[in-house]
Amino acid sequence: MTRKNSSHKPAGLSRRTLLRASAAILGAVAFPLPAIAQTKPxxxxxxxxxxxxxxxxxxxxxxxxxxxxxxxxxxxxxxxxxxxxxxxxxxxxxxxxxxxxxxxxxxxxxxxxxxxxxxxxxxxxxxxxxxxxxxxxxxxxxxxxxxxxxxxxxxxxxxxxxxxAMVMGLSRMDVMEKRGLKIPKTFAELEQVCAAMNGADNVNGIVSFQLHHWCLPPYIRGFGGNIFRNPPTDIMPTLNSPEAIQAVEYYANLLRNYAPRGVLTYTEDQARQSHMTGRSNIFIHSSAWITPILLSNDSKVRDTSRVVRMPAGPVHDFPAAxxxxxxxxxxxxxxxxxxxxxxxxxxxxxxxxxxxxxxxxxxxxxxxxxxxxxxxxxxVNGQDLGALYLEVLGLPAKGENYMAYRTVKEFPIIGDVLNKAFEQVATGQLAAAAAMNAAQEQAVANLRRAGTAL
The missing domain is CATH 3.40.190.10 (Periplasmic binding protein-like II)
Structure with a gap:
C-alpha cells in the first residue's frame, strides 16, 4: 500500500508540476504577444x-x-x-x-x-x-x-x-531684358509682354493647356466676374456677364495670337515641356508645374527663369488655388x-x-x-518658392473665399460647358458674347436637368 501510495503521489505531483510548468512556459511565451498585437494591431x-x-x-x-x-x-x-x-x-x-x-x-x-x-x-x-x-x-x-x-x-x-497655387513662370528673362521688358504685374502688362516676346528668338509669348475651366476662371474673377452669382449659397450661373465675356475675349486672344499652334489640345506635360525648354516664355499654372523651370535637371532655362505671382486683374487679384x-x-x-x-x-x-x-x-x-x-x-537664384507657394495657397482662407465657385457641387457641370464655350471662341467659331450667351442657357438647363433649384 505504502509503495502504491508513494508511487501514486509522485505521479500526481508530477502531473500537477507538469501542468504548472507547462502553464509557466506557455505564459512566458504568451507574455510578449499583447505587445506584438499593440505594435501590429x-x-x-x-x-x-x-x-x-x-x-x-x-x-x-x-x-x-x-x-x-x-x-x-x-x-x-x-x-x-x-x-x-x-x-x-x-x-x-x-x-x-x-x-x-x-x-x-x-x-x-x-x-x-x-x-x-x-x-x-x-x-x-x-x-x-x-x-x-x-x-x-x-x-x-x-x-x-x-x-x-x-x-x-x-x-x-x-x-x-x-x-x-497658381503662379507665373517666365523662362526667358534674358530675352525680355534685351527688349527692355519687365515682369508683368497686371493683365494689361501681361498682354503687352506676350505680344513683345512672341516670335523673339523663336519663343512663343505664352503657353497653356486644355483644362480651360482651371485656367480661365482667374481671368473672369480678375475682371470682376464669377462663375456663379454668389457661391456657395446662390449658384445661378453668370457665364454671360459683361465681365465673363471680357475675360473670355482676353484669354482667347492670348492663346490665339501668342501661344504655340495647337495649344488648345496641349496636355499639362506638353505645356511644361515647352516652358522648360524655353520655347514658350510665360506659363501660368499650379506651382508644381511651373517650378520645374528652376528645379528640374531637365530644365534648359534655369539661369534665365523667374517664378512670381500671377498678374492681377483690373478689379481683383485672385490667383487660383x-x-x-x-x-x-x-x-x-x-x-x-x-x-x-x-x-x-x-x-x-x-x-x-x-x-x-x-x-x-x-x-x-x-x-x-x-x-x-x-x-x-x-x-533658387534668390527666389523663395516656398514662401510664394504658401502665400498663394493660403489666400482663399483670407477674407472672401474667392475659390468658392470651384468647390460647390455644381461646378463640374458648369466646367464642361465652360470648356466648350471657350474653345468655340478661341477657334473663331463664335464671338465671345454669342458663345457665352449660349453657354449660360446650356448651364442653366443642365443644372435644372440635374435637379438643381435655381
Whole structure:
C-alpha cells in the first residue's frame, strides 16, 4: 500500500508540476504577444484605397512597405487616370458602396461628397488622443488648402496631400531684358509682354493647356466676374456677364495670337515641356508645374527663369488655388485602419521625407513648408518658392473665399460647358458674347436637368 501510495503521489505531483510548468512556459511565451498585437494591431487587414495617378502616390509607394511592416496590414492602392478615377469613385460613393477604405477627395467633387454625407467625419479620429497623437496637429495643414473639405458646421472630411497655387513662370528673362521688358504685374502688362516676346528668338509669348475651366476662371474673377452669382449659397450661373465675356475675349486672344499652334489640345506635360525648354516664355499654372523651370535637371532655362505671382486683374487679384485630399468613405469597412494610413501618409515625417528625398514641394503642412530644410531646397537664384507657394495657397482662407465657385457641387457641370464655350471662341467659331450667351442657357438647363433649384 505504502509503495502504491508513494508511487501514486509522485505521479500526481508530477502531473500537477507538469501542468504548472507547462502553464509557466506557455505564459512566458504568451507574455510578449499583447505587445506584438499593440505594435501590429491591424495584422491580417487588407486596406483598399483609390486615387488618380499622381507623383505623390508614386513616391509614397516607396514607403508603403515600411507602413505595412509597422502595422501588419497590406495596402492595395489602385491608381487610374483622373477622369476615370473621378467617375468610378463618384459612382462607388454615391451608390453607398464599401469597396474602398480610403479615397482621394477630388477638389472639384469635394463639396458634392461632403454635402451628400458620403464621407466619414475625420474629427472623430483627430479628437481621440488614443487614435491621433497631439504632435500630428491637424491645424498644421494650410488653412486655404483645407477649405474644400469642411462642411457648413466646420467638420473635416479630408486632409490635403497636394496643394495647387497658381503662379507665373517666365523662362526667358534674358530675352525680355534685351527688349527692355519687365515682369508683368497686371493683365494689361501681361498682354503687352506676350505680344513683345512672341516670335523673339523663336519663343512663343505664352503657353497653356486644355483644362480651360482651371485656367480661365482667374481671368473672369480678375475682371470682376464669377462663375456663379454668389457661391456657395446662390449658384445661378453668370457665364454671360459683361465681365465673363471680357475675360473670355482676353484669354482667347492670348492663346490665339501668342501661344504655340495647337495649344488648345496641349496636355499639362506638353505645356511644361515647352516652358522648360524655353520655347514658350510665360506659363501660368499650379506651382508644381511651373517650378520645374528652376528645379528640374531637365530644365534648359534655369539661369534665365523667374517664378512670381500671377498678374492681377483690373478689379481683383485672385490667383487660383486648390488642393487634393485623402478621406474615408462613410461605408468603409476598415475606418480605423484607413485613418492609420492617412495619419501616416500625411504625417510631418513622411511629408518631410518627400521633400528632402525627392524634392516634392507641394505638401500642405505649414511646419514643413516653413522649415529650414524646405527653404534651402526651394530657394533658387534668390527666389523663395516656398514662401510664394504658401502665400498663394493660403489666400482663399483670407477674407472672401474667392475659390468658392470651384468647390460647390455644381461646378463640374458648369466646367464642361465652360470648356466648350471657350474653345468655340478661341477657334473663331463664335464671338465671345454669342458663345457665352449660349453657354449660360446650356448651364442653366443642365443644372435644372440635374435637379438643381435655381
Amino acid at each position: 491591424f495584422a491580417g487587414v487588407t486596406l483598399r484605397g483609390a486615387s488618380f495617378q499622381h507623383r505623390f502616390f508614386t513616391l509614397l509607394q516607396n514607403y508603403i512597405p515600411e507602413f505595412e511592416a509597422q502595422t501588419g496590414m497590406k495596402v492595395d492602392l489602385q491608381l487610374s487616370a483622373f477622369p476615370v478615377y473621378n467617375q468610378q469613385a463618384n459612382l462607388e460613393l454615391s451608390s453607398g458602396g464599401s469597396a474602398f477604405d480610403f479615397v482621394n477627395v477630388t477638389f472639384i467633387l469635394a463639396a458634392r461628397w461632403v454635402a451628400a454625407g458620403l464621407l466619414a467625419n475625420l474629427d472623430e479620429f483627430t479628437g481621440d488622443p488614443n487614435l491621433t497623437p497631439a504632435e500630428w496637429n491637424p491645424r498644421d495643414f494650410v488653412e486655404g488648402a483645407q477649405v474644400p473639405y469642411r462642411d457648413a458646421k466646420g467638420a473635416t472630411y479630408g486632409y490635403s496631400w497636394e496643394g495647387g 486648390n488642393s487634393q485630399g485623402l478621406g474615408i468613405p462613410k461605408n468603409a469597412k476598415n475606418k480605423k485602419a484607413a485613418w492609420e494610413f492617412i495619419k501616416w501618409a500625411l504625417s510631418p515625417e513622411i511629408s518631410m521625407r518627400l521633400v528632402k528625398e525627392h524634392g516634392h514641394s507641394s505638401v500642405c503642412r505649414r511646419s514643413v513648408i516653413e522649415s529650414e530644410e524646405y527653404r534651402k531646397l526651394n530657394t
